Amino acid sequence: MEFDFTPEQLALRDLARDLFDKESPPSRLRELWDGAERTSLCWRAMSGVGLTGLTVAEEFGGMGGDDVDLALVLEEAGRAALAEPLLETVAVGAPLIAVAGTDEQRSAWLTAIAAGDARVAVLLGDAPFAAGADDADLLLAERDGELHALPRGAFTATPVVSEDRARAMCAVTLEATPSTRMAGDASGARLRGAVGAAGMLNGVSMRLLEMTLAHVKTRQQFGRPVGSFQAVKHRLADAHVAVESSRAATWYAAYALATGASDAAVSTSIAKSYASDAAALANRAALQAHGGIGFTWEHDLHIWLKRGKALEQAWGSATEHRRRIADALFEGADG
Amino acid sequence: MDLRYSDHEEAFRTEARDWLRANVPAERLPVADTREGFEAHRAWERTLHAAGYAGMHWPEAYGGKGASVVQQAIFVEEYLLAGGPERINTLGLNLMGPTLMVYGTEEQKHRWLPRILSADDVWSQGFSEPDAGSDLAGLKTRAVRDGEAFVVNGQKIWTSYGAFTDWIFAVVRTDPEALRHAGITFLAIDMRSEGVEARPIVQLDGHAGFAEVFFTDVRVPADQVIGEVNDGWSVAMTTLGFERDAPAASPARYLRAVNDLIGAARARGMDGDPVVRDRIAELYAGAQAYRAHALRTLTRLSRGERLGAEASMTKLLWSELEQRTYEFGRDVLGPYAEVLSPESPMRDARLWNAYYWFARAATIYAGTSEIQRNIISERVLGLPKG
Numbered sequence: 034m035e036f037d038f039t040p041e042q043l044a045l046r047d048l049a050r051d052l053f054d055k056e057s058p059p060s061r062l063r064e065l066w067d068g069a070e071r072t073s074l075c076w077r078a079m080s081g082v083g084l085t086g087l088t089v090a091e092e093f094g095g096m097g098g099d100d101v102d103l104a105l106v107l108e109e110a111g112r113a114a115l116a117e118p119l120l121e122t123v124a125v126g127a128p129l130i131a132v133a134g135t136d137e138q139r140s141a142w143l144t145a146i147a148a149g150d151a152r153v154a155v156l157l158g159d160a161p162f163a164a165g166a167d168d169a170d171l172l173l174a175e176r177d178g179e180l181h182a183l184p185r186g187a188f189t190a191t192p193v194v195s196e197d198r199a200r201a202m203c204a205v206t207l208e209a210t211p212s213t214r215m216a217g218d219a220s221g222a223r224l225r226g227a228v229g230a231a232g233m234l235n236g237v238s239m240r241l242l243e244m245t246l247a248h249v250k251t252r253q254q255f256g257r258p259v260g261s262f263q264a265v266k267h268r269l270a271d272a273h274v275a276v277e278s279s280r281a282a283t284w285y286a287a288y289a290l291a292t293g294a295s296d297a298a299v300s301t302s303i304a305k306s307y308a309s310d311a312a313a314l315a316n317r318a319a320l321q322a323h324g325g326i327g328f329t330w331e332h333d334l335h336i337w338l339k340r341g342k343a344l345e346q347a348w349g350s351a352t353e354h355r356r357r358i359a360d361a362l363f364e365g366a367d368g
Numbered sequence: 369m370d371l372r373y374s375d376h377e378e379a380f381r382t383e384a385r386d387w388l389r390a391n392v393p394a395e396r397l398p399v400a401d402t403r404e405g406f407e408a409h410r411a412w413e414r415t416l417h418a419a420g421y422a423g424m425h426w427p428e429a430y431g432g433k434g435a436s437v438v439q440q441a442i443f444v445e446e447y448l449l450a451g452g453p454e455r456i457n458t459l460g461l462n463l464m465g466p467t468l469m470v471y472g473t474e475e476q477k478h479r480w481l482p483r484i485l486s487a488d489d490v491w492s493q494g495f496s497e498p499d500a501g502s503d504l505a506g507l508k509t510r511a512v513r514d515g516e517a518f519v520v521n522g523q524k525i526w527t528s529y530g531a532f533t534d535w536i537f538a539v540v541r542t543d544p545e546a547l548r549h550a551g552i553t554f555l556a557i558d559m560r561s562e563g564v565e566a567r568p569i570v571q572l573d574g575h576a577g578f579a580e581v582f583f584t585d586v587r588v589p590a591d592q593v594i595g596e597v598n599d600g601w602s603v604a605m606t607t608l609g610f611e612r613d614a615p616a617a618s619p620a621r622y623l624r625a626v627n628d629l630i631g632a633a634r635a636r637g638m639d640g641d642p643v644v645r646d647r648i649a650e651l652y653a654g655a656q657a658y659r660a661h662a663l664r665t666l667t668r669l670s671r672g673e674r675l676g677a678e679a680s681m682t683k684l685l686w687s688e689l690e691q692r693t694y695e696f697g698r699d700v701l702g703p704y705a706e707v708l709s710p711e712s713p714m715r716d717a718r719l720w721n722a723y724y725w726f727a728r729a730a731t732i733y734a735g736t737s738e739i740q741r742n743i744i745s746e747r748v749l750g751l752p753k754g
Contacts, residue, residue: 034377034438034670035370036663101369246749261752266745267738273749274681281660282653288369303653310650358652359645362630 036284038105045087046105052078053113059333065116066198066336071168073149076117080149084119088127093143095127099291100228104284107229111236114340116199118152118165124229125222126153126173130182133217138182142171154190155226156205157219164347166190166203173215173222174207180215183207197339224290224301226348231283231308234344238276238308238315241337245269245319252324265322272318275311282307299361306354309345316341371663373438381442387419388450397453401568401576406532409456413487423461423485430469430477431485437615437669441662444615448624456529460484460491462614464537464556467607471554471595480535480556492559494524494538494581495604501526502739504539505548505601509583511540511555513590518542518555520563520586526733530566530579533559539604542597554600554607556592557583573725611734612679613669617686619659625693625723626652628714632700635713647696654689661685677747680740687730687737694720694727 038046056075065071079085087103089095096102103124110119123146130142145151154169156162166172167190172183188207195202246269249260259265286304289297316338320327327334345351373381397412398405416422425440426432435443465484468477483489500507509522520540527536536557543551559566563586568576595603629648630639638644665675665682675682697720698705704712705721714720731737745751 034373034663034667036660036667037369039369246751250751258752260745261754263738263742263754266749266751266754267741269749269751270684270741270744273744274684277681278657278661278685281664282657284369285656285660285663288371300656303656306649307653307657352646355646355649355653356642358649362626362649362652363634363639363645 036281036288038101042102042105045102046109048082049084049106049109050112052082052084053109053115057113057115057117059114059336062114062116062199062336063333068198071116071201075115076152077149079117079119080147085123085149086127086147088123088131089143089147090131093140094147095143100124100225100287101284101291103229104232104287107232108236108239108280111233111238111340111344112240114199114237114240114336118154118169120226120229120233121155121165121169122146122151122153124232125155125226126171128225129155129173129180129219129222130215132221133180133215133219134182135216138215142182145170154203154205155222156207157223157226161204162193162202163190163205164203165201166205167192167201172205172207173219174205174209175219176207176209179209180217180219181207181209181213182215183209183213187213195343197336197343199336200340200343221290223348224286224298227301227305227354228283228286228290230344230348231279231286231304234308234312234341235276235280235283237337237341237344238272238279238312241315241319241334241341242269242272242276244334244337245322248326249322259322259324268318269322272311272315275314279304279308279311299358302349302354302357302361305349306351306358309351309354312341312345313351373442377436377438377442380439381446384421384443384446385450387421388446388452391415391419392450392452399575400454400456400529400532403532406456406529409453410487410490412453413455413457413490417486422457422487423465426461426465426481426485427469430465430481437666440615441618441666444618445620448618448620457484457487457490458614459493459528460487460489463493463607463610464491464535466610467537467554467594467603470606471603473591475591476556476594489534490529490532492527492530492533492536492581494527494536494557496526497523498525498580502736504604505552507539507541507552509538509540510544511542511553511588513542514587516590517587518553518590518593520555520557520583520588523580523582525569525578525580527566527579527581528577530559530581531568531576535559536581537594537607539600542600546598549601551598552600552604553597554594554603555588556594557586557588561586561588563587571725573722609674609676612683613675616662616665616679616682617690619655619662622655622658622686622689622693623652625690625697626655628720629693629697629700631715632697632713636700636702638700644700647699651689651693651696654692658685658689677743680735680743681748683735684737684740684744687727690727690730694724697724 056078083096086095087098091097127146151170153171154163154166156174172188190203192203252259283304286300289300397408400406400409424433424435428434497507511518511520542553563584565582566579568579570576633639708718
């Protein structure tokens, strides 16, 4: 019985943290917010240390990692408000191609993903937009219940404006043909997307609380730090407890996915609904404790506030996932 | 990350489950708020001890089995699922025993440890006072040295089973001149001593679960000081550390409560109501998140790590979850929530309502939620004291 990460997994987390700090600092996010061209610098750096191929099998040049290996990297991506398609490519795309791709699709795309040459966008079900599709080399999309792998040229992506300007949400039109058809379905991808979004969301919440703690320890009112007032402290304590238990729930879901456990689907919905709720709590506490300065464009806080609000809804809201939990409970329980 | 139990642990689970199935009394024991009920529970503690399930986490040198924290958690879970009786001996087994192992002299260990294991001595905890609850260091009970004894005067309150227990471990003030935390001593006091009077307090559920204990010129032999005179605060903090690291409320409890909610919702024809389904799913997610949190904690404890202030996160999580779960139960029960009648859609309305009210106490006992939030914000998050 061991519910923790290995030294290798912790080292990978540290590697990702350092890399994101260096390649995707708030100043770079600001540039993206201001409309700067996207570059491949960060993605290249990620592939250089093996992150893009983390979930790709070794035979295709990847690290052969699973959902648990990826869990802390996703948290770091959230902490950094990373603007790269890590979730779509590494958490969802590569595993989906591995289980649902044709032999040809697998050897072509998995190799390219590990090498850092393919960014993936995903459009499942009736989702109206795909994140990062304008910059994607491959779109994995469902049409009429069929799963397709569409290379650049087989789809067009039109950016819509997201309130999180580093998140390139796109409307997509596509040409699905028998030649783009994949062999399997997207059920596992839905779960991986939700667990991945929960992990990133937890990272966003952690960063929001880190910023808020730093603020309330130094900001003085009535001659003392505002963080010494119980009304402030208790709210932050509640948010911290919610986020930490959310991390545990999300890790459990990742473990259930990685081991193919029978409770993988319901654990996924528990993780995403709980992470969304915890994130909403942390989001409100963070802005409230910052006071007026947190409501300005100039302060970096809103970069994380907005990423958090986007990820709360991404891959299913808390309400949607609770609906799935209830369906499982009321079908299964013997009350 | 590997959540499988070892063969050894699975074997232990099977053995414990089989034993509990064969030995848990079929009829519920009388409530432990009468002498008769208390003695029935003491007899059950003796049965547990004879089978090796009392104090199994104690080192073998002290009569325990040296069981791992994982085995303890397994036993707590199986005990719950088997519907085992309330445990009256936990203060001795989980707090006083381990404290003696750290601070007791050889004579003290020899004198008390075996009798704790066998439930021949059941202990109470004498920390809270009428004017010292959350602010424990404000305690006023005095102990004055007189020859080979201390003479104790004062009052303790919220003492579990105080009217029936054999011994009490108490913190008392021995140096009124010293600053708050200094000048406190940790004493073992025989409840049958002259001058000890325990008056049961009737709780709002009608049961007398705890007592107030009055000390009037009680002579306590000086060899019953645990640790050093005037160093009782350190001893008490060690005791509270054991309380924090003890197996936390089992997640199985809340998963079962949610299952009861589902059953009641069905019986009331509310199982198709999207609002009810959403709330029940939320409580279930909370219970499962608590379970994941508990697994994380268990992993740390099994490596020999201490939780320290982080234990407050666990307490806050389960107590608030427990309260929200039983609170929503009243919404599901509607007009049946207030009645203790067999017509209730709840399998056992009387028990459910008892749990409801006990859940209301959960955010008060063992450190209120407000105190837990102070501890988390100051000692985990590093925020300044107010």
